[in-house]
Amino acid sequence: MTRRQHFLSEMLENIRLPYEAKWDGPAAGGEFRNQVEEEYFQQFVDNTEPQAVILDLACGDGRHTLRVAERVGEVVGLDLSHNSLAKAKKKCSVRDNVTFTHGSIFQLPFRPNTFDGIWFSEAFEYVPPDKRRILLSSLNNVLKDSGILYMSVETWQSPSIITSLKQLWTDFRLFCYWKFIKRKPLLWGEFLYYSPVKRINWSGWHYHVHTSKRTLCKLLDECGFAIEKINLSDDYIYVLCCKASG
Numbered sequence: 437m438t439r440r441q442h443f444l445s446e447m448l449e450n451i452r453l454p455y456e457a458k459w460d461g462p463a464a465g466g467e468f469r470n471q472v473e474e475e476y477f478q479q480f481v482d483n484t485e486p487q488a489v490i491l492d493l494a495c496g497d498g499r500h501t502l503r504v505a506e507r508v509g510e511v512v513g514l515d516l517s518h519n520s521l522a523k524a525k526k527k528c529s530v531r532d533n534v535t536f537t538h539g540s541i542f543q544l545p546f547r548p549n550t551f552d553g554i555w556f557s558e559a560f561e562y563v564p565p566d567k568r569r570i571l572l573s574s575l576n577n578v579l580k581d582s583g584i585l586y587m588s589v590e591t592w593q594s595p596s597i598i599t600s601l602k603q604l605w606t607d608f609r610l611f612c613y614w615k616f617i618k619r620k621p622l623l624w625g626e627f628l629y630y631s632p633v634k635r636i637n638w639s640g641w642h643y644h645v646h647t648s649k650r651t652l653c654k655l656l657d658e659c660g661f662a663i664e665k666i667n668l669s670d671d672y673i674y675v676l677c678c679k680a681s682g
């Protein structure tokens with residue numbers, strides 16, 4: 437195993453920790469992060485047929501799974517965290533068109549051409565730069581022809597240049613700390629940040645990756661997706677795309 441492979445397997449464990457932390461506070465409860473997310477959600481469900489089969493990838497506590505299930509034929513939720521899945525199952529217990537599976541986004545247990553749409557919200561920050569292409573290609577593979585993909589992708593970019601530069605500087609400092617002082621085999625975009633005990637019962641260094649809009653557009657194009665709509669808002673790139681023909 438190379439140093440990089442060893443680091444990535446450590447990070448996969450690191451990612452799970454805050455989500456496995458047990459806390460009694462209210463779950464996200466079906467709230468949308470902001471108006472942009474809600475608009476993309478509306479467009480996503482409006483673009484799917486009532487009998488559509490949708491994958492909620494890295495579904496978390498199911499805050500969107502339930503909403504999607506109200507509008508389509510069938511939803512499959514997949515997540516790495518047992519604790520999040522237990523919450524999602526409880527939340528969606530009122531519906532009989534939702535199933536959940538425990539697993540990793542990097543080893544999808546689905547056949548090619550299974551889904552009419554993939555909802556992938558706030559989890560691309562856990563995809564290492566050297567795994568992005570393989571992940572997006574596997575999403576393309578499990579989508580039916582002209583299937584749709586929604587993603588919200590964490591970024592240092594913002595509509596304000598000043599805010600973008602400040603966030604880029606923060607990312608750069610964290611990257612340098614872990615790469616050159618802690619001597620971890622990081623690629624640009626990756627960092628660990630300190631997450632204090634706040635809403636959840638966990639504190640520690642947590643792995644994230646930031647992606648720029650330009651990089652994301654290039655990746656989506658290379659992996660066979662045509663972008664229909666893209667926006668920057670609240671530290672995320674929101675994007676809706678469809679599987680390109682040919």
Ligand SMILES: C[S@@+](CC[C@H](N)C(=O)[O-])C[C@H]1O[C@@H](n2cnc3c(N)ncnc32)[C@H](O)[C@@H]1O
Nearest residue numbers: 455494495496515516517540541557558559562
């Ligand atoms: C910020 S939460 C987002 C949850 C949900 N999609 C939402 O928008 O509320 C990130 C989720 O990604 C999941 N996750 C991270 N890495 C994963 C992986 N390799 N495979 C599956 N799920 C993963 C975490 O367990 C967590 O539930």
